[in-house]
Amino acid sequence: MKTLCLVLALGSSTVVFAQPPVPGRLEASVGGRWSGRELVGSRDATLTQPDDGRFPFFSTTSEEGQAVAVEGRLGARLTGALQLEVAVSYGRFDLRSRITADAEEIPDVTVSETITQLTVDVGFVEYLRGLAVGRRVVPFVSLGGGLARQLHEGRTLVETAGFGYVGGGMALLMFTRPEAGLKAVGLRVEARGRFRQGGVALDDDVHLSPEAGASIILRF
Amino acid sequence: MSVLASSRFPRAMGVVLLVLIGLAAHASSALAYLKLGFEAGGDFVLLRWKAPVRYSVTDQDIPGVSASEFQAAVNRAFDTWQAVPTATIEYEFTGFTSALPGDEDGRSTLGFRAAPDLDRVLAATSFLVDAVTGEVLESDVFFNTVFDWSVAADGEAARYDVETIALHEIGHLSGLGHSALGETELSLVGRRVTAAESVMFPIAFRPGGVSNRSLRPDDIAGLSDIYPDSTFKEETGSVSGRVLKSGQGVYGAHVVAFSPRTGALVGTFSLNDLGRFAMAGLEPGPYILRVEPLDDADVESFFEGDDVDVDFRAGYYDRFVVVPRGGNARTVDVTVMAK
Numbered sequence: 001m002k003t004l005c006l007v008l009a010l011g012s013s014t015v016v017f018a019q020p021p022v023p024g025r026l027e028a029s030v031g032g033r034w035s036g037r038e039l040v041g042s043r044d045a046t047l048t049q050p051d052d053g054r055f056p057f058f059s060t061t062s063e064e065g066q067a068v069a070v071e072g073r074l075g076a077r078l079t080g081a082l083q084l085e086v087a088v089s090y091g092r093f094d095l096r097s098r099i100t101a102d103a104e105e106i107p108d109v110t111v112s113e114t115i116t117q118l119t120v121d122v123g124f125v126e127y128l129r130g131l132a133v134g135r136r137v138v139p140f141v142s143l144g145g146g147l148a149r150q151l152h153e154g155r156t157l158v159e160t161a162g163f164g165y166v167g168g169g170m171a172l173l174m175f176t177r178p179e180a181g182l183k184a185v186g187l188r189v190e191a192r193g194r195f196r197q198g199g200v201a202l203d204d205d206v207h208l209s210p211e212a213g214a215s216i217i218l219r220f
Numbered sequence: 221m222s223v224l225a226s227s228r229f230p231r232a233m234g235v236v237l238l239v240l241i242g243l244a245a246h247a248s249s250a251l252a253y254l255k256l257g258f259e260a261g262g263d264f265v266l267l268r269w270k271a272p273v274r275y276s277v278t279d280q281d282i283p284g285v286s287a288s289e290f291q292a293a294v295n296r297a298f299d300t301w302q303a304v305p306t307a308t309i310e311y312e313f314t315g316f317t318s319a320l321p322g323d324e325d326g327r328s329t330l331g332f333r334a335a336p337d338l339d340r341v342l343a344a345t346s347f348l349v350d351a352v353t354g355e356v357l358e359s360d361v362f363f364n365t366v367f368d369w370s371v372a373a374d375g376e377a378a379r380y381d382v383e384t385i386a387l388h389e390i391g392h393l394s395g396l397g398h399s400a401l402g403e404t405e406l407s408l409v410g411r412r413v414t415a416a417e418s419v420m421f422p423i424a425f426r427p428g429g430v431s432n433r434s435l436r437p438d439d440i441a442g443l444s445d446i447y448p449d450s451t452f453k454e455e456t457g458s459v460s461g462r463v464l465k466s467g468q469g470v471y472g473a474h475v476v477a478f479s480p481r482t483g484a485l486v487g488t489f490s491l492n493d494l495g496r497f498a499m500a501g502l503e504p505g506p507y508i509l510r511v512e513p514l515d516d517a518d519v520e521s522f523f524e525g526d527d528v529d530v531d532f533r534a535g536y537y538d539r540f541v542v543v544p545r546g547g548n549a550r551t552v553d554v555t556v557m558a559k
Contacts, residue, residue: 041480041481043480043481043483044483045478045483045485046415046417046483047401047402047403047415047416047417047485048415048416048417048431048432048436049414049415049431050413050414050415050425050426050429050431051429051431052429052431054415055403055414055415057403057415057417057485058478058510060478060480060508062480095506095540097480097508097540099508099536102534103403104512104534106510106533106534106535106536109535109536109538110538111508111536111537111538111539111540112538112539112540113506113539113540113542152506152540152542153539153540153542154542154549154550156542156543156544156547156549156550157504157505157542157543157544157545200506202480202481202506203481
């Protein structure tokens, strides 16, 4: 048992020594984010029949279209590899409903509106320095959650969604100057799985959609 | 056989005016579903009770339904309307009477009456109003004994359900006109309703059923619009706009708002030559607007006159209409195409 503990300790310290440092304690970034479309509810318009059955008037299937947003983020390193982040994004997407199977044979049609969305989230990033490629490319995993304020077209109604995410990506440090105030400049790319509930969604389900983003990072 | 659960009325008399349902819709440009109203003192006045509606019931049995059973069924129907959480109207049973519905005695009376000449009318509601002040003096509802009636909990074959028909007529008594939220098909004996999503649809389901004993969103929105409680206008919103064909307003188009979030359907009509429509009492959120010609019931069930435009194709507005909380959605112009 003592031998095993010693081996583990040595192995651990070997990894630590191999990890490149992530310079600076603070990080700011600005970039863009893409979110994939997601189905947000199907509902039929129905009428009551004499036998209490439902008469299909027409059917709807709704989705939130792809979204593009600009994003700003501030992070503070809590430990050598763990970073706390606060992010804000602003973007737009379309809410659409496809109407089919009309009882009076109106041709299928899609109705839509444009949603403007502001999100605020808090998350954690763990830099996986042990998996770094050289001293400049550091992978990371991320986890967080926040709120999305979603403004309907015409500025008539605001709704709030809650969301969470898990993801990961790479931080590419293009140059580092550990002795300077601006200690590093780099590029961050990230992919996430986002789960969201509420807001303009037309059902109460939790919806999962892919997200991808890229941003310029500045480390201080 | 499809039967109109609608309204025919005696003539206006003396200094008071008896209101006919169709006239109100024709004259109203107010925010409306189809709300009843009348001319009083030179103005158009919505039919609205100022105080609790006190009603009595004719003390008369008919085969299969005693007066007390009739009163109990009617009372359940009144309770259903009174339970609308966003409306303030109240009803109060004052007792049995020997008077018949239609007697002008200052008392609102519901009861059976034989009207063999109205062989397609199950029941009807009449009003006595002050032609000067607009005050509603009384409203009577008669149930036609030409038909067979039932108060059985689960209905009885070949008999019309008193509670179901009372629910419809009490909607009129409270100030609501007919809703067009329904589908019909023509048969050898007339129109047969295949489905409806409002108890105020003008054609009754076939006898034996009891599926129309509960109010739908269209009914609830309509009653709440007439008798709003303190939260109604803060918690719900409205939609207004125009229905246009070749740039001209369409009169009498049926406009339906559907919430893809809740499934609620609420309907109204374009009520003037400019094609203007409006509906209130909608839960906040996005709505789909569907516009169709008034072809699922006789036009006379809704409007007087022959200038209702039914020469256009049904269609949808291609944008969501977003209803705010406590306000009006942006005004929309829905363009329809001639057939």
